Structures are given as structure tokens and as C-alpha cells.
Amino acid sequence: MSFNPARKLLLPAVLRGLALGAILTLPVTAPALAQSPRIVQLAGSMETTFALREDGSVVGWGRNDKGQLGPDPTPGNVPHKARPTPIALPGRARQIASGGDNGYALLEDGRLFAWGKGEGLGTGGSAGGVVRQAVADRGAGLRRAAGQVQSMADEAQRASRGDLGAAASLLGGLLSRKERAATPKAALSANLPPPAADSAVPIEVPLRDVKQIYAYKGVAIALMQDGTLRAWGSRSAGRVGDGKAVKRWGESSPPALSPVVVTGAEGITQVSIGDKHVLALRNDGRVLSWGLNARGQLGRQPVQEQALDTPDLVEGVSDAVQVAAGDYPVSMAVRHDGSLLVWGSSSMAHFGSGEADNGRGEWDIHPRPVPGVRSAARVVVGNLNAIAILRDGSLMGWGNTDWGNLGIGKKTGFVYSPTRLALRDVVDVVVQFGRTYAIKRDGSLWYMGVGDKEDWQSPHTSNASPIPLSLQP
Template identity: 30%
Template sequence: MDGWGANTFGQLGDGTTTDRATPVAVTGLAGAVLTTAAGGGHSLARLSDGSVQCWGNNSNGQLGDGTTTSSATPVTVGGLSGVNAVAGGANHSLALLGDGTVRAWGANASGQLGDGSTSDSSAPVTTGGFPDTVIKVACGGGHSLALLNNGDVMAWGDNTSGQLGDGTLNDSSTPVAVQGVANAVDIAGGSGHSLAVLADGDVLAWGANGSGQLGDGTTTNNPHAAAVVNLTGVTAVAAGSGGNFSLALIGDDGSVQAWGDNSSGQLGDGTTTDSTAPVAVQNLASAVSALSAGSSHSLALLSGRTLQAWGANGSGQLGDGTTTDSTSPVSVTGESGIVSLAAGDAHGLAV
């Protein structure tokens, strides 16, 4: 497993706090890594034995090891087993267990752990109140999302911009139903907005929209789920926990559409102009099979299991050996055979 980009908190897991413009190996992992996820300044790995390890920023307990001490090498999340998936927010983390229940740890000022409190936790707590089995989890900046087996979506935590989608601006420390979303197949959370892909390939978005990240042609916040314009055939979406833009993977041809903030070229259309409607990412080397979004950069897994990235690169988060922003995709150096990827605020991870 490798990491690159910002390393202020040790989020690359190489035992240092030195930024890296090309990938370096994560050291000290306790076993084989199946999938990875990234938060604002921390990283997560799901191991083959169903346990989870984390590293990087731990100011709110987001590493889950019972402390608030940051770590430049992996530490084990206490009391977790049988984990099927992990997700990282700005300063909190989620784990989906094999039985369809959810555990959360880290920052909780807005209720983003979903345990009915607003107290941070440096160890996993149970997120409650789901009427059906959870099959996917996602984190925004200070909010969390769950996709249920019946296709409904629930959300909890920060709701300042309507990112919980319940029609209010009230934070919630327990899950609430996102109104108007049914038959969803994928979810994603941004800094203050949320996304859902429906079974028919349409995309709904809600929450903050100051940069056009809802893709509805406006810059008006919306606490109700509304359709992203001019977008069909989508199979997956991505948005970073620190980001104000959105990405969508088109299933038929593996192309990518993007919208919202483009100040660093993170939409990949060759410009730095924000867009309130989807635009095509240009010059991808081949079809894309998976996406991840950081604060201001984007990361794509190509059909040949190599990586490309675009957008902000001040910390080397594009992994191309430079610190120069790019408005179109560049290759991440030396990465091949990749099966899982993740983008943090300003770093990248690959397994």
C-alpha cells in the first residue's frame, strides 16, 4: 500500500511528516490490505482479517486507538472485527460491519458519529436508528451517509447547508431519512453537500452549492434532493470531505463528468472555471473504473489498474513528481495493479 501528497500529520504512513510528490510505501501494516479510505488528514486501511488500521491526524480521536495522539505509522482501531468497508470524514471515521451495522469514531461536535451525542470518541461507538441493513457508508466534512439495502439513504451530523437532505438546516446526532431518494445504488459526501446515484443512472444532490457542486445550474443551497442536470448513465459518484465539487462515473464508456469548484483544475476540463453543470474530464488515458475526490484534486483508477490525477498539487497530491497543479489528468508515478484508491484533503492512497 502506498501514499503520496501532504504528510503534515503522518497521513502517508511512512513514519515521517515529509510531503511526498511520488508514492511511498506505508510501513508497519499488520496484514494484507483489501481497501482503503482517507479523511481530511488521516488514512484508513481495511485488512484481510476484517480489522482496521488508521494513521495521521488524531486530534479528535479519528484513528480510533483510544488516544488523541497523531501517528505517522498505522495503529489498530480498537474493538473492531468483521469490517466490510471504511470511510473517512474531515475528522471522523466510519466502519460498516458484515452484519450491516455501523461503527463510528472521532469528531462529533455536529453529531456525525450518529450515537445520539455530540461528544468526540477515540474508540468506535455504534451508530443507531437504521430501519434496514446498511450496505454502504460515506463521510462528508462533518456529516455521514448510509445507503440501506432497500435503496433508501439516511444521513446524520452537520446540516448547516442542508446536507442531510431532510428539508431542514438542523444538525442531527442520529440518522434521518433523506427525503425524495429511493432506489439509490451509490452515495458520496462532500464538505457540505451529498450525492446519490439512482438505479436508473440519474444523480440527485443536496446541501451546499456555493460553487455549483449540486450540478443543478445554480449556486443556491438546497436542503432537498434535486436532479443533477444533463447527466445520465451514472454508476458511481465521488466528493471529498473537504471539497466543493463532484465527480460522476459513466458506466457505458468509463468516462467522467465533474462539476462545482474548479479553482485548481479539479474538474479536469482544461480550465479553472467553476461549473454549475457537469463537464467532461478531458484526456483520460483509458476508461475509468473507480473515482475518489480530495479537497481540490481528483483521483481515478483506470481500466488497466493504473492511476491518473488532476487538480491541486501544492503538496504533491497528484503523485506525478511535481508540485504543479494540472487542469487535466496526469499519471501517478509507478502505480500499477491497483485495486483500491482514496483521496484525502491533499493526499492520495492506493492498494
């Protein structure tokens, strides 16, 4: 797969569909930059980006259709905000995450808060009432199963600590294929829990002893102090990792509305969530994976379309210190010696091999070294490219740069081998669709890629060299 300037004419519609936000502001002078609050962490997806300041305050920008940026006082609930918007948290944050439709903040006092789309809030609820209503709606032909359904729902509620989605999934499992075929679609919808209400106001997630929070595209995963994981949100692609994704063709998996245990994940030190899969680093340097594996992105067998929704070891990876799950679909791991491994799809030149995929859809389940990358501290993988942060704070990038998102002065085509980028003294990077944000050691924020605050939908407006941004409202 490759991009060319002609294909960039399609980007306005793509960007509107993905609801990419806007750049914060125009380039600022050095004195103004020095006055900006110091930033210590970025968290972003294709839809919404958050920044954590050293004083524990959080600001966000981008999409706001689910209340990701808090209550909107303007008429009509403006769907995008180009300038930073303060998030009203009940305390100082020490770490943040963005799930696209949701924001998350882990406070200094240990409490975890979420806001935005209801499915991603993790607040759960009782399963029994919904199951009883679903049974009633199925009609007389299914009432004979009501006692068994309720018993299973109660068992699911105890096992998953009130996980409404899992209980509803068990209800669906009682129905034979014949009964499903004879049941109206309106009745089948009763198998799924009703949509949870969105919240523009941060609400507390009922978890204690959270060490780190991760989120991406509808899934949130909390790393606990004891090294285990709790996950919630969309079960599509099996990323929740509790073994309860529906694997029957044509049927949707109900969400996990409350945090559930990720089966078999222990001794975890870091997590990375991709569009269709998850990687988790263990304290022994081995890596677990789960989710879809159609292109070998899990680095384990079997390679298949249906989700592998419980963790298992990636084959051939050891001595890892950081992992990154990408969107197209690809996986990477930084090793203790600073080398970098990659596996999965090569369609966006993520392998950094110096060769073009040319749309062949090549992939490899076996981890291989990325040539030319040494002394890497960590790697960040987006759907178009990858950027490695080296131990000296410099950057190496490769992949697609059609909109200048690698910041090397180039706005078209691919960079097939890891290449030194212009920025130095970098401590954190967020790679999004067609855009890249970076934090330098001095706390300043830099940007490269598509769009500006007036014309963010245009593929012809982009910054192919890094520019400084201010988080002043």
C-alpha cells in the first residue's frame, strides 16, 4: 500500500470522518514559548489529545462530541476545539490517557477518573435487571428458559463484579441458532445492554491500587500495583482480554461496562493498545499479546480472523523493556540493548527494511530487527509511521510522511529506512493520523503534520518541519 499526491485529494473526507482536531495555535516566538506551562505528558488518539502539566492540571483539544473535553457552554455543542480546554478534575493528576471518545486521569491520591462516552467510563451496573427485561421481551417461546437465564446472569454478575456486558453475552449463548433465526431483530437487540450515558464531567472509576492507565479507541486498561490488569470498554477484536468476546460470525461482542480481570496477565510492567490488538510487557522481559491476529501482529499462532481474546506469549521476544502496538496492524518491542524488533504487517513500511511493500500486503509473524535503530529508549507506532526516541533524546522515524508528519521537510511518499529527524532533546511523542506531537526536556510542545486551526480539513495545509505550540487558551 502506498500514497501519492493524487490520493491526497481524498483526505478532506477522510479527516472529516475521523474527526481529527485542529492545531492549537500559530507558531510562537521564543519568549512566549518560555511562558507556557511546562508539559510532562501527552496522551492522544486520532480524535482527542490531552496534555498533563507539571502542576497536575490537564488540558485537551480535538473532538468533543461525547464530552471528551468537558461541558461545552457554546450553543450546539461544538464538535471540535482547536485551542486547549481545561479539564475540571477533583484533584491533581499524575498520569493521563486518551481513548478517543474518553479521557482518563489517575490522580495523585490514587483515584481514577473517566469522562466522555458512556461505554468507556468503567462504572458498570447490575446485570440482573437488564437480563430479566431481555427475557420478558423474548416472548412466551423463551420464557421456559428464564430461570436458567437468570441463574447464569447472577453467576456472571458475581464472577465479573457486575459486568453487564458479560451477563448479556451469556443470555445470548442460551439461544440456539434456530431460535435466533426465528426471532425478530428487535427482540435480538435485547441481548445487548442499553447504551451507557455519556458524561462530560469526570466520574470516578471503581478501582483502587491503580499504577498506570492506558486507553485507545474504545478500550481502557488499568495496570494495578500488583502487576495484574483490569480492562473495560469495547470487546470487539478481543482487546478486553477476558475470553468473553463473541466469536460467532455476524454477531457483536457486548462491551465490558465494568473493569474485568485480563485473564493470565501477571507481572505486567507496561501495556500498549492498538486498533485491533494489545501488547503487555512482563517483568521478565517477555511479551504477552491478544486480539486479532490476521496479519501475525500477535506474534503467535494461530493466524486467523477470529479474535484470540486471552493473553499468550509472543514467540521469539525476550529481554524487552518497552512495547508498542500499532494500527496497520503492527507490533514493536524495544530490547534492553536498545535494538528494536517488529512483526505484523509491513504495508506502511513499518519494518524499516528499506524496501517498499507496494501494496502486496506482506506480513511476518516472526519478530525481526529494524535495521539501523540502536540505543532506542522507546518507540511510538501510529497507523502511518513509527518514531523511535533514542537515549540521547534524538528521534528516528520511518513510514508514510504524505503530510509532513515526520518533520523532515517532505510532504509526500514513504521513508523506507529509519531516518534522523530534526527535533532533539525529546522525552515524549504522540503519533496520530497525519500528525505528530512531541515534548522536549524543557517542557515545550512541538508539532508537525496536517492542518491548522483555520483549514484542518485540507490535505494541502501542513507543516513538514517542527513548529512550537503554546498551550495558553
